[in-house]
Amino acid sequence: MDVKVQNIRKEFARFPALNDVSLDIRSGELIALLGPSGSGKTTLLRLIAGLETPTDGRIFFGEDDASKKTVQERNIGFVFQHYALFRHMTVLDNIGFGLKVRPKNRRPAKAEIRRRALELLDLVQLSGMENRYPNQLSGGQRQRVALARAMAVEPNVLLLDEPFGALDAQVRKDLRKWLRDIHDRTGHTTIFVTHDQEEALELADRVVVMSQGKIEQVGTPDEVYDTPNSPFVFGFIGESNGLKVTADHGGIRFNGKPLNMAAAPDKHGEALLYFRPQDIELIESGEDGLTGSVIATRRVAGTRHVELDLGSGTHVELEISTEQAARIDRNRVTFRPTRWKLFPV
Amino acid sequence: MAHDTLQPDRVTSEGPLARGLLIATSLLFLLLILAMPLLAVFSEALRKGLPAFLDALKDEETFAAIRLTLLVAGISVPLNLVFGVAAAWTIAKFEFRGKAILSTLIDLPFSVSPVISGLVFVMLFGAQGYFGPLLASYGLQIIFAVPGLVLATIFVTFPFVARELIPLMQEQGNADEEAALSLGASGWQTFWHVTLPNIKWGLLYGVLLCNARAMGEFGAVSVVSGHIRGQTNTMPLQVEILYNEFNFMAAFAVAALLALLALVTLVLKSLLEYRFSAEIAASRRH
Numbered sequence: 001m002d003v004k005v006q007n008i009r010k011e012f013a014r015f016p017a018l019n020d021v022s023l024d025i026r027s028g029e030l031i032a033l034l035g036p037s038g039s040g041k042t043t044l045l046r047l048i049a050g051l052e053t054p055t056d057g058r059i060f061f062g063e064d065d066a067s068k069k070t071v072q073e074r075n076i077g078f079v080f081q082h083y084a085l086f087r088h089m090t091v092l093d094n095i096g097f098g099l100k101v102r103p104k105n106r107r108p109a110k111a112e113i114r115r116r117a118l119e120l121l122d123l124v125q126l127s128g129m130e131n132r133y134p135n136q137l138s139g140g141q142r143q144r145v146a147l148a149r150a151m152a153v154e155p156n157v158l159l160l161d162e163p164f165g166a167l168d169a170q171v172r173k174d175l176r177k178w179l180r181d182i183h184d185r186t187g188h189t190t191i192f193v194t195h196d197q198e199e200a201l202e203l204a205d206r207v208v209v210m211s212q213g214k215i216e217q218v219g220t221p222d223e224v225y226d227t228p229n230s231p232f233v234f235g236f237i238g239e240s241n242g243l244k245v246t247a248d249h250g251g252i253r254f255n256g257k258p259l260n261m262a263a264a265p266d267k268h269g270e271a272l273l274y275f276r277p278q279d280i281e282l283i284e285s286g287e288d289g290l291t292g293s294v295i296a297t298r299r300v301a302g303t304r305h306v307e308l309d310l311g312s313g314t315h316v317e318l319e320i321s322t323e324q325a326a327r328i329d330r331n332r333v334t335f336r337p338t339r340w341k342l343f344p345v
Numbered sequence: 346m347a348h349d350t351l352q353p354d355r356v357t358s359e360g361p362l363a364r365g366l367l368i369a370t371s372l373l374f375l376l377l378i379l380a381m382p383l384l385a386v387f388s389e390a391l392r393k394g395l396p397a398f399l400d401a402l403k404d405e406e407t408f409a410a411i412r413l414t415l416l417v418a419g420i421s422v423p424l425n426l427v428f429g430v431a432a433a434w435t436i437a438k439f440e441f442r443g444k445a446i447l448s449t450l451i452d453l454p455f456s457v458s459p460v461i462s463g464l465v466f467v468m469l470f471g472a473q474g475y476f477g478p479l480l481a482s483y484g485l486q487i488i489f490a491v492p493g494l495v496l497a498t499i500f501v502t503f504p505f506v507a508r509e510l511i512p513l514m515q516e517q518g519n520a521d522e523e524a525a526l527s528l529g530a531s532g533w534q535t536f537w538h539v540t541l542p543n544i545k546w547g548l549l550y551g552v553l554l555c556n557a558r559a560m561g562e563f564g565a566v567s568v569v570s571g572h573i574r575g576q577t578n579t580m581p582l583q584v585e586i587l588y589n590e591f592n593f594m595a596a597f598a599v600a601a602l603l604a605l606l607a608l609v610t611l612v613l614k615s616l617l618e619y620r621f622s623a624e625i626a627a628s629r630r631h
Contacts, residue, residue, distance in 0.1 A: 051523055071526050078527040084520035088542040098528035101538070146524075153528055 001062050001156045001189055002027050003048060008057035010043055017043045019213045021057075025157075025191065030183045032200035033193045035210035036236070041193045042161055044210070048191065049159050050074045061156050077150030077188075081162040083142040085134040091145050092117050092130035098153035120148040123182065140171040147179075151186065160192035164199065176203050197237050201225065209233050231343050234274040241316040243273045243290075247342060255311060260288035263342055270345045275337035277305065277319035282328065282335050289336040292316065297325065308333055383604060390601035393594060401598035409575045410583035410599070416491065417566075417579060418559040421498040425555050428499075429506025430548065434540075436507075437514030438522070451507050454500055462500045463568025466493055489571030494579065497565040502555045509551035510544055517543055546621065550614060557610045561603060 003025040010018040018040045025031055033041040046052040048059055050071035058067045066074050085094050093100075095117040099108055108116070121127055124144040134142055143163060150158060163179070164172040180203055183190055194200050200207045201221040209216045209224055209232075217229045228234040231242060245254045250265040252258070252273065263271075283289050292308030295315070299305075304325035306318045318335060320328070358364070391398055401407065436448055454462065470487035471477045480487060487493045521543060525535040541548075563581040570577045578586065580603050587596035 049527060051527065071523075072529045072531070075529065076527060078524065080520050080524060082520060084524040086521060086525075086539055086542075097525070097530070097538070101525075101528065101530040101534045149524075149528065 002060070003157055003189060003191070004060040005044070005048065006058045006060065008044070008047060008059065009055045010040075010047060010052065011055045016213055018047070018054075021213075021215055023208060023215060023218065025189060027189055028187050030180070030190045030203065030205045031192075032204035032207045033191065033210060034195070034197060034200040034207050034237075035216075036195060038212070039210040040213040041195075041208075041210045045159050045161055045191060045193050048157070049076050049078050051078070075153060075156050077153060077155035077158045079143070079146045079150050079158070079160040079163050081165045083134070083139075083146045083166075085142055085146055085149070087134050089133075090130065091121065091126065091132050091134070091137070094134070094145055095120055095149045095152050097149060116152060117148075120152055121145075123151075123186075124148045125178075138171075139167050140175055143167065143175065144178075147182070151188070155188065158188040158190040160190065162193050162195070164196075165194075172199070179203065201237070209236065211236070228274075228341070231272055231274060234341070234343075239277050239317065239319075240274055241277065243310070243314060243316070244345070245271055245273045245342075247271045252342070254290060258288050259290065259336065261336065261340070267342065272343045272345055273337070273340055274343065275340035277317050278303075279339040280318055280320075280335045280337050282320065282324060282333065285329070285332065285334045287334065287336075289334045290316075291332060291334040293332055294330060306333065386597055386600050386604050389593065389597040397594065398598050398601070401595040402602065404595065406575045406578070407583055407587075407595065407599060410578045410580050411602070413491070413494070413576075413578065414560050414580040417494050417498050418556055420495045421502060421559050422552060422556050424499055425502055425506055425559075426548070426552055428503060429510060429551060429555075430544075432507040433510035433514055437511050438519055448511075451504050454503050459501055459562065459564030460568055463497050463565035466496050466500070466565075466569050470496075488569050489573065489577055491577070493569035494566055494577065497569045498559050498562055501562050501565050502558045505555035505558060506548065506551035509547050509554070513544055513547040546617070549617065553610050553614050557607050560606055 003023075005021060005023040005025075008018055008021045009016065021040070021044060023044075033044060035041045043052060047054050050066070050069065050073075054067060058065055060066060061074065086097065089097065092114065096113045099113045099116065102108075118127075118130065121130055124147060126141060126144055126148075129137070129141070134145070137145065143166075147160075147163075164175050167175065176199060179192075192203075201224075204221065206218060206220055207224050208218050211232050217224055217233045219227075224233060224237055228237060228240075234240045235242065243254060245252050245259070246269065247253075247263040247267040248269075250262055252261045252263050252271075254273075285291065290308075290310055292310040295307045295309050297304055297306045299322075300319075302322065303319050304322055306320060306325070306328075308316050308318065310316060318333070359367070402411070432447075432451060436444060436451075467488055468474050469476055470480065470493065472481070472488070474488070477488070485492075487496065521539050522535050525539045526532075530538065560579075561581060562579075563585075566579055567582055567585075570579070570582055572578060572582060572586065574586075580599055584596050584599045584603070587593075587599065
């Protein structure tokens with residue numbers, strides 16, 4: 001089901017957690033809300049669920065205005081970071097809970113509830129565990145039960161709040177692939193919150209980057225990685241370097257020296273130049289470019305990271321191949337960004 | 346805990362002398378202050394043998410006191426169960442102005458002398474009290490009657506259930522309830538299927554303690570009772586009356602019965618803890 005968030009504002013005791021946020025989510029999409037803590041991503045998720053009430057604005061499920069509905073009426077599936085499984089119920093009773101509490105006229109028969117719960121247990125690959133209690137399961141297993149429980153009510157939209165946040169690294173990676181697989185098979189519109197960019201980029205169809213109660217950028221993983229539209233997104237997703245430069249007459253200067261890089265001719269004055277550590281070329285020391293003294297080099301997997309001091313307290317980090325690293329001057333390196341973007345100060 | 350005594354090389358464990366001294370001190374203290382008086386009560390009650398003990402309890406006024414105590418506890422404890430759960434829920438799960446004040450108020454019965462609690466009700470509902478004459482005109486008597494005893498008992502024992510539940514509910518947070526609501530459960534279903542099972546052990550402890558105190562309360566009840574023999578005397582009051590009449594044997598018999606009730610409560614609590622320790626640990630952990 002389509003979900004449309006329209007001019008949502010949310011204040012907690014006068015402190016704005018979300019400020020005029022609008023977002024269109026397409027039916028069947030797997031979408032990530034990505035941002036640092038305090039960016040408002042969890043608040044947005046809870047507003048869509050109906051666990052919080054917006055100060056202003058509306059939320060639509062399809063054509064329906066969901067903002068007037070209670071959490072029960074919205075028919076969503078919510079998965080919590082710390083699972084929130086009912087500890088005194090078996091795995092099977094947990095999964096069947098949403099069906100069991102339905103009013104009589106919509107409640108399936110007991111045998112049917114059991115059948116559907118077992119089916120979902122199979123889907124989340126926990127067959128045979130139906131009589132266990134939550135505290136007899138590992139974290140990863142618990143989260144899979146929580147997902148099965150949320151899917152049992154055939155929700156309009158599946159909402160996951162940092163679903164893998166409490167798990168260790170290996171389990172996280174496994175569950176990531178597994179969630180993508182489940183999503184492709186069931187086709188639920190799914191929104192998940194994460195602060196882990198790798199998770200968002202690997203898993204989502206589209207990523208919503210949030211910061212300080214606002215949406216910074218919405219796009220496919222490729223779009224937000226390759227063409228970040230703000231210094232924040234540049235800095236938050238992937239590694240990046242930022243330099244204060246001046247633009248004039250189509251050229252860019254750093255500390256007064258020209259860089260032989262073309263800027264739009266209408267840009268003048270101070271600007272911020274952003275580029276990724278790997279998007280550079282090494283050039284001869286006499287040519288126009290950025291020159292800095294080497295502070296440190298680190299071997300990271302198949303590449304070498306070189307930290308440079310460009311003067312006036314500006315440090316950048318470059319990522320070059322080990323062969324290149326063997327050839328460079330140990331003390332001074334000159335380079336030029338190949339892919340970069342200018343932002344106003 | 347057991348490991349501490351087995352591994353003297355741990356930094357937190359003391360040398361054998363200090364350990365022995367500490368253990369001996371606490372044991373001696375327990376023996377002097379707790380065990381000896383308890384033993385004295387029972388030995389005094391049974392000094393003339395079991396038949397005499399039972400005869401003393403069969404006395405008409407004493408029997409009426411036992412019945413009244415059970416009645417008062419039977420009304421106050423269920424009411425305080427409801428009040429306690431409501432208060433704990435309010436404090437643990439909602440944010441509102443004046444929450445700190447409410448939280449402090451719950452402790453009031455613990456901090457104020459029981460005599461004052463009794464006097465407050467006399468002032469409110471007594472013959473010369475604020476509401477006494479009005480209620481009397483409808484034929485309702487509160488003070489020197491069962492309603493007064495129940496009110497005073499409720500007041501004194503109110504904190505037990507709430508105090509037991511508040512930290513437990515705060516620790517458990519709202520996530521389970523939110524999960525139930527998001528799955529379509531109504532507020533009542535959420536309480537019945539999720540909240541109540543989560544707090545049932547804490548609730549049971551609270552109720553047991555509340556009950557023990559409800560049966561044993563003396564001060565507040567003494568003020569509102571009026572000491573009408575066979576009518577408004579609860580067991581603790583009956584003990585005092587019998588004692589003042591130099592009927593020591595009977596006084597100790599009733600006292601022993603009261604002490605027995607307390608012991609049964611404690612044993613019950615320990616048994617439950619032992620029997621369901623795994624489940625209790627699970628409900629606190631998670």
